[in-house]
Amino acid sequence: MTATIKDILTTMTYATADEKALVERAFMVADKAHDGQLRKSGEPYIIHPLAIGKMLAEMGVDAATVAAGILHDTIEDTAVTSDDIKRDFGDEILFLVEGVTKLGGVRYRGTDRHNESLRRLFVATSRDIRILIIKLVDRLHNMRTLQHVAKEKQFRIAQETLQIYVPVAHRLGIGRLRKELEDLAFPYVYPDDHERVLALTREHRKHDEAMLEKCRKALQRRLGELTLTNFRTSGRVKGLYSLYQKLKRRHWDMNNVYDYLAIRVIVGSVEECYQVLGIIHELWRPMPGRIKDYIAFPKPNGYRSLHTTVATPYDRVVEIQIRTEDMHRAAELGIASHLVYKTQQNGGPNVTKNESWFRSLIPRFGKTPEVVAARPEAVTIPDWIKAVATSYTHHDVTDDDFDDALHQDFFSTRIFVFTPNNDVVDLPVNATVVDFAFEIHSDIGEHVSGARVNGKFVGIDTALKNGDRVEIETSERSHPTYKWLEFAKTSEARRKIRAYLKKAA
Numbered sequence: 269m270t271a272t273i274k275d276i277l278t279t280m281t282y283a284t285a286d287e288k289a290l291v292e293r294a295f296m297v298a299d300k301a302h303d304g305q306l307r308k309s310g311e312p313y314i315i316h317p318l319a320i321g322k323m324l325a326e327m328g329v330d331a332a333t334v335a336a337g338i339l340h341d342t343i344e345d346t347a348v349t350s351d352d353i354k355r356d357f358g359d360e361i362l363f364l365v366e367g368v369t370k371l372g373g374v375r376y377r378g379t380d381r382h383n384e385s386l387r388r389l390f391v392a393t394s395r396d397i398r399i400l401i402i403k404l405v406d407r408l409h410n411m412r413t414l415q416h417v418a419k420e421k422q423f424r425i426a427q428e429t430l431q432i433y434v435p436v437a438h439r440l441g442i443g444r445l446r447k448e449l450e451d452l453a454f455p456y457v458y459p460d461d462h463e464r465v466l467a468l469t470r471e472h473r474k475h476d477e478a479m480l481e482k483c484r485k486a487l488q489r490r491l492g493e494l495t496l497t498n499f500r501t502s503g504r505v506k507g508l509y510s511l512y513q514k515l516k517r518r519h520w521d522m523n524n525v526y527d528y529l530a531i532r533v534i535v536g537s538v539e540e541c542y543q544v545l546g547i548i549h550e551l552w553r554p555m556p557g558r559i560k561d562y563i564a565f566p567k568p569n570g571y572r573s574l575h576t577t578v579a580t581p582y583d584r585v586v587e588i589q590i591r592t593e594d595m596h597r598a599a600e601l602g603i604a605s606h607l608v609y610k611t612q613q614n615g616g617p618n619v620t621k622n623e624s625w626f627r628s629l630i631p632r633f634g635k636t637p638e639v640v641a642a643r644p645e646a647v648t649i650p651d652w653i654k655a656v657a658t659s660y661t662h663h664d665v666t667d668d669d670f671d672d673a674l675h676q677d678f679f680s681t682r683i684f685v686f687t688p689n690n691d692v693v694d695l696p697v698n699a700t701v702v703d704f705a706f707e708i709h710s711d712i713g714e715h716v717s718g719a720r721v722n723g724k725f726v727g728i729d730t731a732l733k734n735g736d737r738v739e740i741e742t743s744e745r746s747h748p749t750y751k752w753l754e755f756a757k758t759s760e761a762r763r764k765i766r767a768y769l770k771k772a773a
């Protein structure tokens with residue numbers, strides 16, 4: 269079960285010898301750095317970076333990401349420094365490892381405001397999507413091993429997973445990570461509801477799964493009889509947490525859940541998707557109103573497939589999802605699928621390292637010049653990202669959709685700064701120290717005299733930047749003047765300054 273560096277290298281069939289050597293070097297450094305450290309389970313610490321490297325390799329992401337994943341805990345938890353990483357691995361990998369390290373300092377504080385801020389922060393301060401991918405996979409491994417963590421911490425970590433990591437995985441369309449994260453967190457966060465859902469499914473589970481397999485075989489046979497040559501099918505049972513969400517909206521009645529059992533049909537072309545839909549409707553009776561064409565109308569997170577729900581002769585209603593190989597990969601890996609190597613098809617490894625389009629959507633967060641220089645620039649914005657942008661204005665909410673914050677994150681005009689306790693304060697672009705002070709507390713706002721921003725002393729009119737760490741300095745003698753209105757940007761700060769001036773007059 270424990271992954272080894274050999275496993276990782278074997279999984280990376282898509283990588284060149286140089287790239288594999290890089291990953292192996294990352295392992296040697298991490299192995300040495302973590303030597304003697306133990307996981308909560310009592311196992312050597314290195315199993316954690318190795319597990320992450322393995323998952324990243326399975327996703328097919330580039331060698332730099334796999335290497336950075338293996339190194340992700342070194343700067344924070346070992347004697348290895350940023351300079352060491354820079355010297356041994358260069359700017360790109362340093363950028364990724366430091367990015368993961370910084371995200372690690374953000375904590376979930378349990379209020380709605382922080383929760384939303386953190387979600388946004390994830391997208392906003394990640395200047396490279398690969399940082400998020402590593403962070404998500406890191407969390408997944410920590411969730412898989414949560415039973416070893418102290419009881420009182422389990423709830424907090426699991427809740428943070430549901431509140432922050434799951435929505436991020438969903439918004440980025442990474443279905444594979446989302447489902448597993450949800451189902452791992454569910455019993456810790458809602459133990460009673462988890463028990464209830466389990467009880468509802470338990471008694472029928474064996475029977476259901478057997479029926480699903482019968483349906484799948486029947487369909488497979490039927491498709492094979494026709495001209496279709498290149499296709500595959502698989503069955504899937506809805507995840508418990510996802511089922512729970514649906515049951516809450518459907519009076520806890522399993523009969524009202526139509527997609528508990530599903531069959532996936534993966535075919536060679538879009539044309540065949542529609543062809544298969546016709547074949548299925550000929551075979552089994554479709555339920556009215558349950559045919560969904562997410563190929564012509566993709567979901568906001570880019571998901572594409574045809575869905576239909578049919579009554580089968582096996583006493584079960586089954587949802588059938590029809591998609592091409594490309595659509596399937598995108599549904600499993602989401603945004604990460606744009607980072608992965610294209611194998612075979614084009615006769616050899618061919619990297620689609622086009623995350624720059626992603627960053628081009630968050631221009632305010634800029635590009636680090638060295639990093640951009642270190643990587644090839646290939647900008648083609650995938651259609652579904654454009655669709656996300658337009659879906660803002662024509663958003664039709666289905667019950668599977670989350671809120672529309674995805675593009676708000678991308679196009680927002682907000683910055684996120686930290687208090688010394690790592691709380692996140694979210695402010696408009698160009699907000700200054702004064703705005704921050706009033707956001708913390710009116711009393712602090714009324715006596716702010718300056719601030720330390722990232723350790724450096726600055727004046728109260730200083731504009732803050734995304735990711736700044738701000739420590740307010742106050743003085744009894746300091747108080748609002750008319751001049752403050754020249755650089756206070758938030759309506760909150762301006763209102764309180766005016767109120768103060770009025771009172772003082």
Ligand code: MN
Nearest residue numbers: 316340341406
């Ligand atoms: Mn970690």
